[in-house]
Amino acid sequence: MGDDIIIGLMLLIIYLILIIISFYINKDTFSPIKFYILYIGVYFLSIFYDVYNEKVYYIYLLLLLLGLILVIVEPKINKPARKMQLDIDYSKSIKWLWILSIIPILAQLKLITDMGGIQSYINLIGFRVVMWQGKGIILTLIKMFGIINLVYFALILDMKKSNTHIIMIYIMHLCMFITIGLLSGSRGSLLSNFLYMLILYHYMIKRINFKKVTVIVILLILVALGLGEARQSYRVTDEGLSFNIVSNQAFKDRHEFKYGVYPLEVVMTSNINELQYGKTFLTAITNFIPRVWWPNKPDPGGVVFTKLYLNNAWEGYSNHSTGIITESIINFGLLGILVGLVLLFSFMYLLMYYYRQLIISFSKITLLRITSYIILLTAIPGLVTAEWTNLIVGTVIKIVYLVVICSIIRITSQNTNPKRSIPVMLKNGL
Numbered sequence: 561m562g563d564d565i566i567i568g569l570m571l572l573i574i575y576l577i578l579i580i581i582s583f584y585i586n587k588d589t590f591s592p593i594k595f596y597i598l599y600i601g602v603y604f605l606s607i608f609y610d611v612y613n614e615k616v617y618y619i620y621l622l623l624l625l626l627g628l629i630l631v632i633v634e635p636k637i638n639k640p641a642r643k644m645q646l647d648i649d650y651s652k653s654i655k656w657l658w659i660l661s662i663i664p665i666l667a668q669l670k671l672i673t674d675m676g677g678i679q680s681y682i683n684l685i686g687f688r689v690v691m692w693q694g695k696g697i698i699l700t701l702i703k704m705f706g707i708i709n710l711v712y713f714a715l716i717l718d719m720k721k722s723n724t725h726i727i728m729i730y731i732m733h734l735c736m737f738i739t740i741g742l743l744s745g746s747r748g749s750l751l752s753n754f755l756y757m758l759i760l761y762h763y764m765i766k767r768i769n770f771k772k773v774t775v776i777v778i779l780l781i782l783v784a785l786g787l788g789e790a791r792q793s794y795r796v797t798d799e800g801l802s803f804n805i806v807s808n809q810a811f812k813d814r815h816e817f818k819y820g821v822y823p824l825e826v827v828m829t830s831n832i833n834e835l836q837y838g839k840t841f842l843t844a845i846t847n848f849i850p851r852v853w854w855p856n857k858p859d860p861g862g863v864v865f866t867k868l869y870l871n872n873a874w875e876g877y878s879n880h881s882t883g884i885i886t887e888s889i890i891n892f893g894l895l896g897i898l899v900g901l902v903l904l905f906s907f908m909y910l911l912m913y914y915y916r917q918l919i920i921s922f923s924k925i926t927l928l929r930i931t932s933y934i935i936l937l938t939a940i941p942g943l944v945t946a947e948w949t950n951l952i953v954g955t956v957i958k959i960v961y962l963v964v965i966c967s968i969i970r971i972t973s974q975n976t977n978p979k980r981s982i983p984v985m986l987k988n989g990l
Contacts, residue, residue: 567617568608574624575601575608580629588919589773590759592911593634595941596627602781617829619885620821623944626901628910632713635916650719652973654729655714660704660965661733667701668740674698686747696850700957702740706749707961709737710931711969717764718927729757747784752938759934763925785814820945823934825885826869836891840864844952860949861887865954881950884943888903904943905963911940928966934960 564676573595582593600623608621675681675691684691716722741750758776762768764820815822819902840861859867864880865887866872871882884904888896918925918933939946939955 564611565609565691568610571617571620571624572608574621575850577943578627578631581628582634583770584630586634586636588637589768589770590937591634591637592908592915592937593627593630594939595937596630596908596944598777599941599944600624600820602626602817605817607821609817610821612825613828616821616824619824619828620903622897624886626905629905630912633909633913635920637916637919648969649973650715651825653715653969654712654726656968656972657708657715657965658733660968661736664702664705664708664740667698668705668743671695671698671702672743681743685743694852703745703749703954703957704961705737705740706753707931708965709733709753709957710760710934711927711965713757714760714764714931717760717910730881751780752923755938756931756934762932763919763930773780785816813866819881823865823869823880823882826865827886827889830869832868833893834868835893836864838891840887840891841948843949847949847953861890862947862949864890864952879947881945881947882943884948887948907940908944909950911936927969928962931962931966935959935962973977 579597582591582597586593588594588752601622604620605622607616618732668906669950671692672678672681675684675696689990712733718727737753738750740754745752758768758773767986831972839858843858843860844852846857851857861882865882866874866879868890873880882890885897887902888900888983890896892899918929935955935958939951940953
């Protein structure tokens with residue numbers, strides 16, 4: 561048995577022990593540490609059976625040790641699910657959600673028109689990084705639909721009675737979301753909402769046990785893999801939609817299972833020494849400035865990594881994500897390992913604090929509190945694989961949309977005292 565196999569086996573054993581300890585201390589299936597463990601498992605899976613640089617093994621061991629610290633820090637919670645019991649007119653709220661849905665629908669139609677029609681649009685989805693440049697505002701508006709659908713689902717769950725008519729209308733909205741999600745070309749944009757819905761049900765209706773969650777997560781992963789294959793193999797012609805899926809790739813060799821390890825392997829075996837000294841982290845702010853106004857503004861981590869370390873492998877048509885550790889190394893060298901771990905711990909600790917407040921301390925779960933928590937719950941652990949700017953900007957946009965949507969619902973459909981100001985509502989919780 562080779563040394564690499566032994567190392568992989570040892571890391572796997574530590575990982576499994578981490579899972580066991582996390583559930584022993586906190587049986588909540590959707591606590592923050594569970595998502596951290598999921599991400600360092602799925603996206604780093606190949607580290608258990610493939611050969612990597614010795615430094616990569618050490619970094620992954622540090623991620624496991626950080627997970628152990630987070631398991632100990634995470635609060636132990638065992639409370640039943642509870643509804644929000646909002647003091648609003650649900651019927652009027654849903655009407656406003658449909659009205660707001662017009663905005664992302666029109667934005668999607670605008671994007672399709674700009675791409676030359678639906679046939680051309682679908683064929684160009686694979687080149688969206690380049691073809692959709694300069695469409696930031698339109699793309700941001702389209703993303704609103706997913707947030708609207710999330711709020712819609714939360715209201716459905718919170719209703720004391722939801723008849724078949726209400727459910728069917730929601731399903732129509734959900735089908736529209738699925739359509740827009742498929743048109744986005746992003747598996748994450750589509751599947752994340754189903755995960756959000758699962759978590760909402762878990763905290764508002766009934767706790768979902770580990771076995772059921774495991775089955776659902778495996779199904780979501782398989783769907784994501786299937787969508788990935790389909791996305792690379794479709795084409796629309798005058799004769800219709802056709803697929804040519806030909807893949808001899810072994811399941812264990814899927815890039816998804818190397819997504820977190822690959823960038824680490826690249827930077828740790830590279831001789832490139834062009835440190836960014838924090839510039840890629842600043843792009844979370846500069847990203848909001850149009851490149852037309854600032855042509856030479858800094859590139860985010862994924863772009864720098866692809867251009868510098870992968871020799872611009874896809875010629876601008878795609879970029880590889882970095883993860884917080886890799887991006888920190890790109891900026892600060894080996895010191896970046898410590899920087900990345902500190903950032904990861906800090907954000908996870910803040911998430912756990914919010915978790916404690918939401919489940920234990922807050923006397924009432926409000927619409928904004930529960931939905932924003934779910935967004936953060938799935939986003940922050942994603943730092944282990946996500947590009948810093950992409951994650952931060954995307955999360956901020958989602959939270960802003962939540963605040964706006966929840967404010968509109970509160971103002972327009974509150975049963976009592978409808979003239980309360982937005983600052984007061986934010987203070988008390990929407």
